[in-house]
Amino acid sequence: MSEPTRRLAVLGDGEPAAAMRSAATATGARLVDPAESDAIVAVGDAALWDAARAVASADARSVPILPVGDGRYAVDADLAVDRLDAVVAGLGGSEASLDGFACVAHPVLAVDGAGDGRRHFAAANVAFVTATPARISEYEIAFLDGESVSVRADGAVVATPLGSDGYAAAAGGPVVSPGGGLAVVPVAPFTTRPDTWVVTDGVRVTVEREEEPVALVVDGTRRGTVEPHRTVRVETATTVDLLSPTVESG
Structure with a gap:
């Protein structure tokens, strides 16, 4: 039986967000809205805040967020593109299955x-x-x-x-x-x-x-x-x- 297709939301505008969408598609992930996603990639501070509020207001299971950009907790865009396949591969499993990444809880x-x-x-x-x-x-x-x-x-x-x-x-x-x-x-x-x-x-x-x-x-x-x-x-x-x-x- 084939693995289920992972669902990824990418928030943000401009070339960095477009590059993340292309990278997500290349991994085999399906691009969806945040409410339907297994994980969210947030490019820029405004997108990160939108993603965090969306997860909080959904009142459902936790959805991990990958911040991308220059912020204090963000991942450099080139590194995010290189490591996105590991994120997608680990979705649906435990935190330990997200190879190369740790989950940090933010209020x-x-x-x-x-x-x-x-x-x-x-x-x-x-x-x-x-x-x-x-x-x-x-x-x-x-x-x-x-x-x-x-x-x-x-x-x-x-x-x-x-x-x-x-x-x-x-x-x-x-x-x-x-x-x-x-x-x-x-x-x-x-x-x-x-x-x-x-x-x-x-x-x-x-x-x-x-x-x-x-x-x-x-x-x-x-x-x-x-x-x-x-x-x-x-x-x-x-x-x-x-x-x-x-x-x-x-």
């Missing part, structure tokens, strides 16, 4: 309590941003262990390890490794000695003092506003497996 955040009444997923970061220039808001950040702090700032950001080297790092936050937790960082705080935090599972953020709502930005896209005194929950919903080449394969 995806669920955002509940936004003004639109919908649940949103974030692969990189969730930001609360004061929309009016030169206007400082006050936020209560409540940690899941029962502690809370009040922060006056232009905004606040909660970042996964995948997004901790982006907007959160630019605001003065730590760069977090996989498994290290979530970075919670005030943006332009009204203090000379700002605090940042690393938490395990999530936080609850409430706008305490503001005449106008603040913008809720999820993975760089505005997803509505947060009215004063409304609490938004930002918590780890699930983890997704990113494929990382082992030392031997690099």
Whole structure:
């Protein structure tokens, strides 16, 4: 009996993504949508975030993601093309069958309590941003262990390890490794000695003092506003497996 055809989704635009699609077809894989795939190849940061959110929102079995590009966790495009046959050959088996790659778990955040009444997923970061220039808001950040702090700032950001080297790092936050937790960082705080935090599972953020709502930005896209005194929950919903080449394969 012949082996079943492996189903691969390739997300991204431009020549690198086209090269990955050609390489996938050459391995005998069938190109499908992410919802139907056995694995996803994500070319570029935006595609990686899309892939992670798609896996998290599917509420189904885990689908490994191969990040391709220049990001901190991404695989060089030439190496990805060379090693794609090993990924395809290992699909449907155990993690150990993915020869030359290891699975690294990354959290995806669920955002509940936004003004639109919908649940949103974030692969990189969730930001609360004061929309009016030169206007400082006050936020209560409540940690899941029962502690809370009040922060006056232009905004606040909660970042996964995948997004901790982006907007959160630019605001003065730590760069977090996989498994290290979530970075919670005030943006332009009204203090000379700002605090940042690393938490395990999530936080609850409430706008305490503001005449106008603040913008809720999820993975760089505005997803509505947060009215004063409304609490938004930002918590780890699930983890997704990113494929990382082992030392031997690099």
